[in-house]
Amino acid sequence: MNTSFNDSKPIFLQIKELIEDQIVNDQLKGNEQIPSTTQLVNFYKINHLTISKGINLLVENGIIYKKRGVGMFVAEGAKEKLLTQRKEQFLDQYLLPMIQEAKKLGISEEDISKMINQLKGSE
Template identity: 35%
Template sequence: MMKFEFNSSEPIYRQVAEQIEDAVASGGFEEGQQIPSTTEISKEFHINPATVLKGMNIVVAKNLIEKRRGLGMFVQQGARQRILEEKRNSFFEEFVVNLVREARNLDISEDELLELVKRGYKR
């Protein structure tokens, strides 16, 4: 289910792209499945069709969905794995690197940090 934050500083077209990617990553849209059209999304959420198309084009450019002339947009094979890899890389760069840096600043050893992470998983 798509949900848009119209008061967010993030542009709507980027939210469209992220919503589609998130739906593919979570299995909401399966590989080979047709996704809602630009017109369907724009009507359902009262978004300008050009804005929806701009967001969809981002996902097309990443080779996650493909346009099939006269048929619509479909999730490409391997799209879920590519999205998960991208998200894992982003997680590493945005969170893990900073976590390790902060742990070093606090004189937390690697072993202590691993124990803290394990403790976090148990919660």
């Protein structure tokens, strides 16, 4: 787990995203228990309320669920739900602005495709 946080967004959102990343990357699977709030507090050395706020967002979004007295678990279908959400975000945050800028610059779809293939080849 990455233990460094940045100032670009609140820590509770970064905690939420770390857990989401673990689900998307199959480190946490459907109906699998996630670390407790106390374990996360001890690992990250941050306030209990900060961890709880991130966890509660995941519960509200149906990504994880709580079993009273047992712990928190990844909801069935959470990975698919997250992938759908992230694809929509990718479209809105990256592709749409890229296409709009390409249009302003007179860059064709073919040119964009060539640029993407060149970048993929240089990795």
